[in-house]
Amino acid sequence: MAQQVLNVTVPAMAEGSYPIVIGSDFLQSLWPEIERQWPQRRAFVVTDANLVRAGLLDRLLAGTDVPRYVIDPPGEVSKHIHTASAIVEAMERAFLGRDTLLVALGGGTVGDMGGFAAAIYKRGVPVVQIPTTTVAQADSSIGGKTGVDSTLSKNAYGCFWHPAAVYIDTETLRTLDERQYCAGLVESVKHAAIADAAFFGYLEDHIDAILARDTDVLEHLAYENCRIKAAVVAEDPTEKNKRRILNYGHTLGHAVESASGFALLHGQAVAIGMIAAGHLEQAMGLVGDDRLERICRLLEKLGQPTRIPPGISKATLIDLLKRDKKAVRQWPRFVLLEQLGRTWCKDNQWAHEVRPDLVEAVIDRMTAS
């Protein structure tokens, strides 16, 4: 149970930083450690029905009687403000006060819901994140972003609420099905593409071991993902500017995800968004290497879609882009690559205006049968 620890520095946090602990097969011994770290606090666990079925909640709690909320059904469909209210009311019913420690065990939805509920409960209680999916271990558990859907749109609600600690046990990834597992790896491809060409090469070279869920490779992946993300977050914790590079592939990605009625997983949609960004780069003259081909090939090896699925209309996507939460005057900005491992920065901006006709042309090109 060798563990690596990264510290994320957050200037705006009162505490200043939080640790990310990375290892494998330590979930069953984590609870006493959490109790040691926060002796004055009363724990409340948020998890989902998948985690319960996979036995991970039992592995964490080992029979300890801790009040909890189990999100059911699991997944995006429950990432809704109604679930946040249900979690808050469950904490109230357990007579929990401001001395609560919320522990979120699960994937992206659990992390978002747990983090958001912690942020809004009695003016904020600390949250410990224990991500159990590729996407959550690479991305959503780190950085303090929470997003919750309204009846009208995705991530209408949200707070920046940095975790008190993140515990990543890569062993938990073995419970994922192939589709979830691979889609989550898209965030690793994203990190490599925006920040580290050498890491991109590592992903290409170790694709078989990655697909085989080799323990050492999984730990290395988790470490590199956290290192890259933590560096970006520390520089810009509340996304005033440079942190936007983490949105690479997410602008069209969110629209496609939403338009698919969430039939596409987040990672699958981001894969499509990354390819779209590549085409936009070419249309805008940001060319000079074979990165689009390499990204496309790597995503295909991970079984990810690289075209917009039939049944999603251009009009729907354009409407969703106009409602993008980062839209300025009803049109979103796009993060683009300058070369593999580096995002394009112009006039100190990392997200760029792109003419609507260029976006429409790329949608056409990626939709045509």
Added chain:
Amino acid sequence: MAQQVLNVTVPAMAEGSYPIVIGSDFLQSLWPEIERQWPQRRAFVVTDANLVRAGLLDRLLAGTDVPRYVIDPPGEVSKHIHTASAIVEAMERAFLGRDTLLVALGGGTVGDMGGFAAAIYKRGVPVVQIPTTTVAQADSSIGGKTGVDSTLSKNAYGCFWHPAAVYIDTETLRTLDERQYCAGLVESVKHAAIADAAFFGYLEDHIDAILARDTDVLEHLAYENCRIKAAVVAEDPTEKNKRRILNYGHTLGHAVESASGFALLHGQAVAIGMIAAGHLEQAMGLVGDDRLERICRLLEKLGQPTRIPPGISKATLIDLLKRDKKAVRQWPRFVLLEQLGRTWCKDNQWAHEVRPDLVEAVIDRMTAS
């Protein structure tokens, strides 16, 4: 339209501080000023039906077509998570993004709901507070606390969300009825009692002008209230310790308010709580001046209750005290005075354990007919 400006320093805020602008009769010229200050942002106004009826929304907007949400019915009954959701959805329907500036025009409920909605909308947008009641101008608009009720309890939801600016036009107080106006002045008595004996003397000396809503006196009151509160907030923005002194009178106050089914206004309940604190001080030997008599006399001149109303049982109050959100092991702590203008600090703590039997005796004493 001479204005005074106070700056509140908040170390944990990215921006570092925000201004409180105090004057009278400037509401009708404020909107262009807001547009000048935040040229890149799109405004959304939260207000309530009382403000609309009193003509204050028109006075602020002067026919400008700004998207808005009008809380109806006004008051505590709408300080609910459902109202927060309705505000968020109204902002979504207006296609507002993260470049929104939320402007809250109204009393405590409007300020709480506007502040909370701003805190949770798309991970946070700035809020400008324009308080229009005595209680909001003295207290709730400053300091960044927001609280929203759940179906189960008061202030179950909330965030610390400091305003981008506060504009206090004392002229707006003329629209308040006598009951609301006077109850809100209890927060001024509180500030004087905990922090400034000279200000307490000013309140005693100018009681007639205060009741007559004299412009100069109202401006002075607003300034002193903000000065006292801002100093406390700057020292402890997220209430780790000293900020608790602002809870003077609020511990039993919240319980009485809740037990009355909100028939008592917040200020009326705090008046009762302040008298209770005075009796507790005497029971604990914190005596030596005539402050309890002076506080009692001043509150009576303001028409405030100083006894627990019939129909509120001791058992109900004790139960509510145990559920206080600041309770430690199901018993709240009390802020007490050492002398007029100074709170009692012991072992670096500003809120104190008080034996339940002493609290029960005080409740008996203040209830007996």
